Amino acid sequence: xxxxxxxxxxxxxxxxxxxxxxxxxxxxxxxxxxxxxxxxxxxxxxxxxxxxxxxxxxxxxxxxxxxxxxxxxxxxxxxxxxxxxxxxxxxxxxxxxxxxxxxxx
Amino acid sequence: xxxxxxxxxxxxxxxxxxxxxxxxxxxxxxxxxxxxxxxxxxxxxxxxxxxxxxxxxxxxxxxxxxxxxxxxxxxxxxxxxxxxxxxxxxxxxxxxxxxxxxxxxxxxxxxxx
Numbered sequence: 001x002x003x004x005x006x007x008x009x010x011x012x013x014x015x016x017x018x019x020x021x022x023x024x025x026x027x028x029x030x031x032x033x034x035x036x037x038x039x040x041x042x043x044x045x046x047x048x049x050x051x052x053x054x055x056x057x058x059x060x061x062x063x064x065x066x067x068x069x070x071x072x073x074x075x076x077x078x079x080x081x082x083x084x085x086x087x088x089x090x091x092x093x094x095x096x097x098x099x100x101x102x103x104x105x
Numbered sequence: 106x107x108x109x110x111x112x113x114x115x116x117x118x119x120x121x122x123x124x125x126x127x128x129x130x131x132x133x134x135x136x137x138x139x140x141x142x143x144x145x146x147x148x149x150x151x152x153x154x155x156x157x158x159x160x161x162x163x164x165x166x167x168x169x170x171x172x173x174x175x176x177x178x179x180x181x182x183x184x185x186x187x188x189x190x191x192x193x194x195x196x197x198x199x200x201x202x203x204x205x206x207x208x209x210x211x212x213x214x215x216x217x218x
């Protein structure tokens with residue numbers, strides 16, 4: 001099975017900060033990687049798919065990139081609405097998720 | 106607009122049965138694979154089951170093999186998950202997710218005596 005290692009598990013940041021979250025796949029997944037934002041009591045919201053394609057309606061401060069088996073979600077300037085938990089997901093073979101990163105003040 | 110609406114969750118005793126449903130609209134349901142993903146209280150996301158667009162391929166995470174069964178009804182644009190012999194550790198919000206990564210709002214399953 002493909003394992004996704006996401007880091008950090010918690011991230012303390014301030015409004016306006018540049019934030020980076022990383023996921024590493026245990027084996028090759030090509031660019032079959034998605035990023036989600038989840039707030040308490042809500043379903044995950046798709047932010048990015050195919051590693052770097054921004055979902056329609058998602059602010060451009062969110063971006064995704066890939067370097068081999070390492071994937072990065074970047075928030076260029078953190079906004080108050082961005083405090084949430086973020087998950088990566090590989091969908092190359094079966095589906096597996098990273099452990100999540102809680103972005104807090 | 107793609108919509109996925111889950112139903113069928115509730116409180117059930119260990120060893121019990123539940124059948125979850127997901128009503129789809131806004132896309133050509135029969136053309137896409139579908140999945141169930143769950144999230145235990147305070148925990149991360151866990152993929153549970155997959156069904157191909159044809160219905161010929163069905164996959165399950167190890168912990169539910171032999172207990173859960175996924176199916177679709179293309180005429181009703183619906184996805185189902187039959188859950189037998191439920192365990193306390195199956196307690197979670199269950200989400201219906203399309204192969205295009207559209208998610209429903211989830212339905213809560215609580216297994217407790």
